[in-house]
Amino acid sequence: MRALLSLQRSLLLAAAGMVLPLCASAQGNYEIQVYGADTVAPKTLMVELHSNYTVDGQKQLIDGVYPTNHQEHETIELTEGVTNWSEVGFYIFTSEQSGHGVQWVGDHIRPRVRAPDSWHWPVGVSLSTEVGYQRAVYSPDTWTWELRPIVDKTLGRWYFAVNPALERTWHGPDVKQGLAFAPGAKIGYDFTKKINAGFEYYADYGDLRRFDGLHDQQQQLFVVTDLNVSPAWEINIGVGMGGTSATDHLIVKGILGRRFQWGHHTAVD
Amino acid sequence: MAGSPSAMRGWKRARHFVLTPCCSSPERACRIGDTRPMTNAERWQLTRRSLVRSGLVGAACAGLAPLPLLGATPDATLEIAPFIVEPTPRHRYKTLAYNGQVPGPLLRMRAGQATTVEVRNHSTREEVVHWHGLFLPSEIDGAMEEGTPMLAPGETKQYTFRPEPAGFRWYHTHTFAGNDLTVGQFGGLHGFLMIDGPRGSQPAAFDREVFLALHDWGGQMLASDDGSMMPSYDVSTINGKALGFGEPVRVKRGERVMLHLLNSSPTEVHWIALAGHTFHVVALDGNDLPATQQKSVPMLRLAPAERISTIVTMNAPGVWVLGEVRKHVQAAGMGIVVEYEGAGGKPKWIQPEDLAWSYRQFGGSDNSRTVDASDPSEPALPIRLKFSSKFEGHGSPERWTINGKSYPDTEEPMLQQGKRYRLILDNQSHDDHPLHLHRHVFEVRSIDGATGMNGIVKDTVLVPAHSIAEVEFLAQHPGRTLFHCHQQDHMDRGFMMVFRYA
Numbered sequence: 001m002r003a004l005l006s007l008q009r010s011l012l013l014a015a016a017g018m019v020l021p022l023c024a025s026a027q028g029n030y031e032i033q034v035y036g037a038d039t040v041a042p043k044t045l046m047v048e049l050h051s052n053y054t055v056d057g058q059k060q061l062i063d064g065v066y067p068t069n070h071q072e073h074e075t076i077e078l079t080e081g082v083t084n085w086s087e088v089g090f091y092i093f094t095s096e097q098s099g100h101g102v103q104w105v106g107d108h109i110r111p112r113v114r115a116p117d118s119w120h121w122p123v124g125v126s127l128s129t130e131v132g133y134q135r136a137v138y139s140p141d142t143w144t145w146e147l148r149p150i151v152d153k154t155l156g157r158w159y160f161a162v163n164p165a166l167e168r169t170w171h172g173p174d175v176k177q178g179l180a181f182a183p184g185a186k187i188g189y190d191f192t193k194k195i196n197a198g199f200e201y202y203a204d205y206g207d208l209r210r211f212d213g214l215h216d217q218q219q220q221l222f223v224v225t226d227l228n229v230s231p232a233w234e235i236n237i238g239v240g241m242g243g244t245s246a247t248d249h250l251i252v253k254g255i256l257g258r259r260f261q262w263g264h265h266t267a268v269d
Numbered sequence: 270m271a272g273s274p275s276a277m278r279g280w281k282r283a284r285h286f287v288l289t290p291c292c293s294s295p296e297r298a299c300r301i302g303d304t305r306p307m308t309n310a311e312r313w314q315l316t317r318r319s320l321v322r323s324g325l326v327g328a329a330c331a332g333l334a335p336l337p338l339l340g341a342t343p344d345a346t347l348e349i350a351p352f353i354v355e356p357t358p359r360h361r362y363k364t365l366a367y368n369g370q371v372p373g374p375l376l377r378m379r380a381g382q383a384t385t386v387e388v389r390n391h392s393t394r395e396e397v398v399h400w401h402g403l404f405l406p407s408e409i410d411g412a413m414e415e416g417t418p419m420l421a422p423g424e425t426k427q428y429t430f431r432p433e434p435a436g437f438r439w440y441h442t443h444t445f446a447g448n449d450l451t452v453g454q455f456g457g458l459h460g461f462l463m464i465d466g467p468r469g470s471q472p473a474a475f476d477r478e479v480f481l482a483l484h485d486w487g488g489q490m491l492a493s494d495d496g497s498m499m500p501s502y503d504v505s506t507i508n509g510k511a512l513g514f515g516e517p518v519r520v521k522r523g524e525r526v527m528l529h530l531l532n533s534s535p536t537e538v539h540w541i542a543l544a545g546h547t548f549h550v551v552a553l554d555g556n557d558l559p560a561t562q563q564k565s566v567p568m569l570r571l572a573p574a575e576r577i578s579t580i581v582t583m584n585a586p587g588v589w590v591l592g593e594v595r596k597h598v599q600a601a602g603m604g605i606v607v608e609y610e611g612a613g614g615k616p617k618w619i620q621p622e623d624l625a626w627s628y629r630q631f632g633g634s635d636n637s638r639t640v641d642a643s644d645p646s647e648p649a650l651p652i653r654l655k656f657s658s659k660f661e662g663h664g665s666p667e668r669w670t671i672n673g674k675s676y677p678d679t680e681e682p683m684l685q686q687g688k689r690y691r692l693i694l695d696n697q698s699h700d701d702h703p704l705h706l707h708r709h710v711f712e713v714r715s716i717d718g719a720t721g722m723n724g725i726v727k728d729t730v731l732v733p734a735h736s737i738a739e740v741e742f743l744a745q746h747p748g749r750t751l752f753h754c755h756q757q758d759h760m761d762r763g764f765m766m767v768f769r770y771a
Binding site: 153 | 501
């Protein structure tokens with residue numbers, strides 16, 4: 001109930017005009033999202049608030065990292081369209097937890113390109129790269145880099161997306177680990193024009209050359225719904241369960257996004 | 270040669286015509302022989318009456334049909350064959366074309382005079398040629414839904430008909446495209462058709478004619494803003510060429526150029542302006558506007574299948590761009606250079622600030638005349654048609670319905686010959702629809718928020734989303750009559766119905 005109340009509070013804050021949205025690393029639980037291949041249009045700013053509450057997570061302080069249990073993560077994501085095939089995203093991660101108050105966690109920047117429509121590819125394809133810092137009390141690896149290929153396809157009422165992401169630690173305990181494989185995937189079904197529902201899967205298998213044992217892998221499955229109420233708005237709500245002991249067991253997530261066009265626009269534009 | 274207005278002007282007229290007694294009314298013969306200059310009022314009355322008469326004459330001559338055997342020397346020949354259209358050196362599309370050119374050749378015919386066209390299908394697809402805007406029997410109108418037989422691959426057939434009414438028409442394929450966005454109207458099978466009326470029947474004086482066709486190429490289905498799938502295009506052209514890659518329209522100072530514009534795009538509405546000039550619109554869909562309703566406007570809007578005939582007085586020497594008003598569409602190529610004799614330099618474009626167009630500006634209030642021969646005091650019989658769509662997923666185009674049903678399950682209303690009907694076009698969908706009635710013309714009575722309109726005679730009308738328009742027509746051409754949205758993807762997905770005659 002607390003999780004729901006917290007989510008509701010966050011959504012209400014955003015609706016009241018606060019500038020708030022979100023980004024995505026399942027294990028980080030700051031942005032829990034499987035990316036689609038499309039990019040934000042030029043002269044458009046996408047503002048998203050990612051609100052994630054860990055109902056049942058890690059309860060111990062490990063290596064100086066705060067426990068995730070009952071952490072409320074609010075992430076603001078600002079994405080500006082550069083061309084009709086590229087964009088740049090910027091993230092502000094925050095955390096609120098009893099005893100720690102509201103804390104700034106870190107920032108990331110994420111350029112992204114995609115295959116232009118004129119290439120007529122049968123699937124949507126894009127590639128993002130994300131670099132950023134997070135405080136050590138929230139993540140032992142403070143500087144990280146991610147390369148995220150994105151492939152998606154809409155077939156009738158079905159939507160499919162896969163994000164076979166590769167992660168690299170630049171500063172922190174895992175700096176010698178090499179590339180880690182952290183895939184995400186999504187399947188959704190249009191029950192109506194406005195309501196899509198389905199599943200999202202997030203994982204971190206560890207080093208790409210030698211996966212961790214199942215016990216140490218992170219795997220989460222979310223039941224999600226996307227509400228297509230307006231071309232200007234993006235709404236995603238989900239409940240996720242961790243399937244391994246290394247994963248937070250229950251998380252509630254929400255994404256509220258709004259596109260803002262800037263500059264002078266007329267019908268001839 | 271595609272893209273060359275002067276070349277199109279030189280298209281050879283039909284070689285011979287056959288005038289049969291059943292179609293030569295004394296009144297017409299008199300009018301043809303009358304060389305006295307007509308007043309504008311006379312031109313209007315003639316135009317409106319001629320629509321009626323020609324329709325009745327056409328009905329009387331409805332026995333004309335495709336000749337089963339070849340042998341007659343055709344007045345014109347259309348060869349359907351593969352072709353590569355090249356809007357720019359970087360954009361080449363395999364398509365089908367008439368006579369190896371896009372748009373197809375300009376065909377000129379004399380109104381009411383029997384003409385034979387031979388169509389040879391050298392493609393691997395079944396084809397059919399629709400004579401858009403003519404009052405032809407269902408058997409040769411060019412729509413399989415009306416009963417016109419398809420032309421098999423390799424087949425040749427001759428069609429003999431008496432083209433009516435006079436005015437700017439066009440011909441095009443009328444086949445199913447479905448998920449293949451390179452065939453049907455997505456391809457290059459379209460051309461100009463000018464039906465010349467009696468001498469002196471033109472709605473206004475001009476010095477020369479130029480024919481321009483707007484088209485879009487390289488279509489693919491993409492998600493639109495409202496979440497449904499819509500075609501999106503790589504290149505937009507005028508006469509098959511992108512701006513800067515075709516021959517310019519060369520003009521002389523002081524010339525009055527009659528521009529005949531056709532939007533042959535499979536799905537897109539286009540706005541057109543000519544920098545430094547205005548358009549004096551004299552006819553819509555080839556049907557003359559009354560002189561008092563002709564208007565000078567800064568830009569034109571053409572929905573798919575619509576035509577506009579407009580006179581431009583060339584009084585601003587220079588090199589100009591005639592092109593799409595919307596920046597991204599012109600950037601995709603929709604434009605052509607207009608070059609004055611002796612002028613040089615880079616073509617100049619003056620960007621309009623907004624889109625400006627409404628049918629209302631051409632509407633008259635004189636209700637003493639009707640578009641047809643029916644008694645104007647007799648109310649038209651209403652037929653209400655509601656247009657909506659069924660969502661089939663964000664990854665699939667919507668299924669279109671008329672009164673809740675998709676073709677071929679749509680209703681087939683029964684018409685009585687000689688009765689006048691009012692179509693109440695209730696567009697409950699999120700899209701604008703260019704609605705076309707085969708084998709007839711109609712008069713637009715209400716649209717764009719205006720009611721009681723007179724004088725706008727068309728065969729295709731764009732009904733905005735979430736609005737109701739009303740048009741009236743006289744049921745005077747017995748036979749199956751197709752009514753549909755002229756967007757290829759919409760008609761392919763159910764937006765069609767057939768009217769039958771009792």
